Amino acid sequence: MLFFTQCFGAVLDLIxxxxxxxxxxxxxxxxxxxxxxxxxxxxLKYAPTHCAAVQASTEQGILPPCHHHEVVHDPQLVPxxxxxxxxxxxxxxxxxxxxxxxxxxxxxxxxxxIVFLATDMHLPAPTDWIIMHSCLGHQFLLVLRKQEKYEGHxxxxxxxxxIGTPTQANNFTYRLELNRNQRRLKWEATPRSILxxxxxxxxxxxxxxxxxxxxxxxxxxxxLAIGIAITTSKVHSSEAEM
Amino acid sequence: MLFFTQCFGAVLDLIxxxxxxxxxxxxxxxxxxxxxxxxxxxxLKYAPTHCAAVQASTEQGILPPCHHHEVVHDPQLVPxxxxxxxxxxxxxxxxxxxxxxxxxxxxxxxxxxIVFLATDMHLPAPTDWIIMHSCLGHQFLLVLRKQEKYEGHxxxxxxxxxIGTPTQANNFTYRLELNRNQRRLKWEATPRSILxxxxxxxxxxxxxxxxxxxxxxxxxxxxLAIGIAITTSKVHSSEAEM
Numbered sequence: 001m002l003f004f005t006q007c008f009g010a011v012l013d014l015i016x017x018x019x020x021x022x023x024x025x026x027x028x029x030x031x032x033x034x035x036x037x038x039x040x041x042x043x044l045k046y047a048p049t050h051c052a053a054v055q056a057s058t059e060q061g062i063l064p065p066c067h068h069h070e071v072v073h074d075p076q077l078v079p080x081x082x083x084x085x086x087x088x089x090x091x092x093x094x095x096x097x098x099x100x101x102x103x104x105x106x107x108x109x110x111x112x113x114i115v116f117l118a119t120d121m122h123l124p125a126p127t128d129w130i131i132m133h134s135c136l137g138h139q140f141l142l143v144l145r146k147q148e149k150y151e152g153h154x155x156x157x158x159x160x161x162x163i164g165t166p167t168q169a170n171n172f173t174y175r176l177e178l179n180r181n182q183r184r185l186k187w188e189a190t191p192r193s194i195l196x197x198x199x200x201x202x203x204x205x206x207x208x209x210x211x212x213x214x215x216x217x218x219x220x221x222x223x224l225a226i227g228i229a230i231t232t233s234k235v236h237s238s239e240a241e242m
Numbered sequence: 243m244l245f246f247t248q249c250f251g252a253v254l255d256l257i258x259x260x261x262x263x264x265x266x267x268x269x270x271x272x273x274x275x276x277x278x279x280x281x282x283x284x285x286l287k288y289a290p291t292h293c294a295a296v297q298a299s300t301e302q303g304i305l306p307p308c309h310h311h312e313v314v315h316d317p318q319l320v321p322x323x324x325x326x327x328x329x330x331x332x333x334x335x336x337x338x339x340x341x342x343x344x345x346x347x348x349x350x351x352x353x354x355x356i357v358f359l360a361t362d363m364h365l366p367a368p369t370d371w372i373i374m375h376s377c378l379g380h381q382f383l384l385v386l387r388k389q390e391k392y393e394g395h396x397x398x399x400x401x402x403x404x405i406g407t408p409t410q411a412n413n414f415t416y417r418l419e420l421n422r423n424q425r426r427l428k429w430e431a432t433p434r435s436i437l438x439x440x441x442x443x444x445x446x447x448x449x450x451x452x453x454x455x456x457x458x459x460x461x462x463x464x465x466l467a468i469g470i471a472i473t474t475s476k477v478h479s480s481e482a483e484m
Contacts, residue, residue: 149395150392150395153391153392173424182415182431182432182475183429183430183431183432183448184428184429184430184431185427185428185429185430186426186427186428187425187426187427188425188426188427189424189425189426190424190425204455205453205454205455205456206425206455206456206459209451209453209456211447211451212447213446213447213448214447214448214451217448233424
């Protein structure tokens with residue numbers, strides 16, 4: 001009996017996911033856009049200030065990796081950049097992607113434009129929705145985080161990091177777009193390098209920030225669809241004139 | 243001597259305003275865009291909840307004006323909609339614009355696309371930057387407000403209201419755009435009617451919301467340039483397919 005109940009539950013889940021998938025596809029209508037359903041993960045590593053020192057040195061042009069442990073044996077090695085876990089792994093930048101995939105089971109998607117469909121937005125903070133995105137010959141990490149900067153008032157923060165150096169990151173522009181209920185919100189910026197800490201980017205607020213009320217307006221049935229596009233960066237036309 | 247000092251001060255102010263004007267023009271390069279320098283006003287009327295009842299009835303499809311006083315003598319009369327002052331005036335919707343201009347000295351600008359340059363963003367909350375915008379045969383009220391929803395953490399809220407009925411408001415879409423430092427943030431929505439309270443729109447967070455850190459990234463020398471465009475609304479193409 002229990003087996004049949006579980007089977008029925010699984011089938012219902014599948015139907016629900018399929019339904020969400022079609023719904024997101026209708027919202028983001030551009031042909032060929034890939035819709036990816038991303039489930040939440042409760043963050044096990046939550047230390048908002050542990051990268052403050054690294055952030056300071058990054059601003060001075062020195063670019064050490066985001067240290068999760070005290071001693072880095074080889075300056076060419078970077079620590080694990082997974083925003084979810086404190087992980088003792090370190091390795092070369094080129095193998096970060098395979099580490100994140102294999103050890104932390106972060107999915108990777110192909111395509112210049114995808115739709116990131118974050119489910120269960122109602123879950124309490126801190127919660128992360130994470131995916132990797134492969135495009136234009138590089139890999140990017142998309143992080144959506146629900147966090148309480150002010151106690152009792154959770155907010156959503158979304159940013160995109162290049163799994164590469166800051167110099168490489170400067171060659172790209174990413175765009176996050178929400179579109180629902182006759183409202184549209186677009187954020188465009190240069191991705192930050194994964195060597196700068198995602199925690200710092202979020203605590204600086206230099207990303208797409210949504211209050212709960214706005215997140216609700218853009219959500220459908222507890223899921224938030226974010227359209228993502230990455231392009232090689234050209235200086236914004238209006239700034240070029242300066 | 244005092245006279246000369248004052249003259250010199252006035253000339254310096256003029257040069258400063260002219261400089262800000264050109265700077266905003268360079269950022270928002272589209273030919274023919276009007277740049278309007280808007281100075282802050284410290285709000286004398288600050289009652290975030292006084293429209294809660296009105297908001298509830300508005301959601302039910304009843305559309306009373308936003309009551310600032312207990313008794314409305316004529317249901318065709320609307321109270322003063324100035325977000326800055328508790329004003330006992332009431333009159334027909336058609337004369338709200340002239341009341342706001344003459345009594346509350348709110349400037350009005352012509353043009354489909356303008357740049358709203360809010361100065362002195364560092365001033366403490368609550369502070370408002372307000373202007374009227376005449377376009378497509380209607381008048382709109384643009385409100386930028388600095389407010390502390392969470393104590394010690396001021397945020398900026400920007401919205402556009404039609405000086406007209408909610409049915410008329412549904413015919414338009416407004417866009418607010420920030421563009422600086424290789425970052426771009428766009429908010430597009432249907433304007434709310436001035437009969438719904440600006441305080442409710444802001445407390446609901448159904449508007450462009452900026453944290454202080456993001457506002458600083460988009461500011462230049464303490465001034466924030468917001469590109470504004472109003473169009474007659476067509477259902478967003480992606481939603482039309484639903």
